[in-house]
Amino acid sequence: MPAPDLQLLIDAALEAGEIAKRYDGQNAKTWHKPEGAGPVTEADLAVNDMLERELRGARPDYGWLSEESLDEGNRVQDAQVFIIDPIDGTRSFIEGSNTWAHSLAIAEHGEVTAAVVYLPRRDRLYVAEKGQGATLNGEPIQTTTMEALAGAxxxxxxxxxxxxxxxxxxxxxxxxxxxxxxxxxxxxxxxxxxxxxxxxxxxxxxxxxxxxxxxxxxxxxxxxxxxxxxxxxxxxxxxxxxxxxxxxxxxxxxxxxxxxxxx
Structure with missing residues (x-):
């Protein structure tokens, strides 16, 4: 059974996927952020609103850093902080691709301790907890042993x-x-x-x-x-x-x- 923080992220990521899938990225309302910071869609904002409400409601003493929220800076005083990208790969989402993801993490004193990357259109849920290994859809994963630069x-x-x-x-x-x-x-x-x-x-x-x-x-x-x-x-x-x-x-x-x- 995942630790409470990790389970919180898993549940939130799955809900985020359900919200994002309600939108057709090619027809979603889209705005361009100032200073060339890229596009944002109504789906990004809807997911962000849910995540901020649910996660901060569950952990009101945790700080908050999200791509789609105003960063007031006071989070740096918090021991734990949520670090969130509601939709990572917004341009892909707009194009109708299935390679965009929800990226949710909790960091404690600068180190990430719980993490979820979820691709709802590909049914891939990557999960990790500090000291407990990493999984994809519940199965352990690990890196390759390739050591040569050439051909990597x-x-x-x-x-x-x-x-x-x-x-x-x-x-x-x-x-x-x-x-x-x-x-x-x-x-x-x-x-x-x-x-x-x-x-x-x-x-x-x-x-x-x-x-x-x-x-x-x-x-x-x-x-x-x-x-x-x-x-x-x-x-x-x-x-x-x-x-x-x-x-x-x-x-x-x-x-x-x-x-x-x-x-």
Whole structure:
């Protein structure tokens, strides 16, 4: 039986899926956020409203960080905080794809302790609890043992392979891509891909749940410079993500250009 916090996230994720599936992404009302922050739909807002009501109602002493809620900043004083992306992959949702996800996490003193990534259109429920392993639809998952850079199956956007971002030439990866960062992380945890990386500044709500699912599946995770991922920061953006089994993840970090390289 999952711990109370994890069960709370599971129940909320399943309800989020039922709400989101009521909308046709191609016809949903859509707005564009200021400063090029991307689109948001009426489905994102409906899911966010439910999650904030249900989760905060159940844990009123937990802080709140969500892509679709105003961040008032006082959450940094809270020992525990919800870190939520109501729909990760909104552009995919709008296109009618089935690879968008709900990403729900709880962090305690900067470390994620319970996490759910749920893809309702694909019936995939990824779950992890600190120290208890990671599962997909109730079955244990783990990362691959691939250690070589050449030939590794890596999820990354095309700009991450630009030559200026690497010390030498970019590694000879077999590159794949999924629009949802949470789903990319879950696929590596599942062993479908060997590693993933994103080198741009990355919002905490995109990666918090995936971070724990990866680590509980045996992966190592860090930002692009090899630093541990720490959550609930005043500025909720991290310096990218690199994840995979410990050997491969370390090799990828070592192959990347140093911090002063072009971003």
């Amino acid at each position: 199956k890596v999820l990354a956007a095309r700009p991450a392979m630009e030559a200026a971002l690497w010390k030498d030439t970019p590694p000879d990866f077999n590159r794949g891509y999924r629009p949802s960062l949470a789903y990319r992380m879950a696929l590596v945890a599942q062993g479908r891909f060997d590693a993933m990386l994103t080198l741009r500044p990355t919002w905490e709500w995109d990666i918090a749940a995936g971070d724990l699912i990866l680590r509980e599946a045996g992966a190592a995770t860090s930002d692009r410079h090899g630093n541990p991922l720490v959550f609930n920061n005043p500025d909720p953006r991290l310096a990218g993500v690199v994840a995979g089994n410990a050997t491969l993840q370390s090799k990828i970090c070592a192959a990347l250009a140093p911090p002063h390289a072009p971003q």
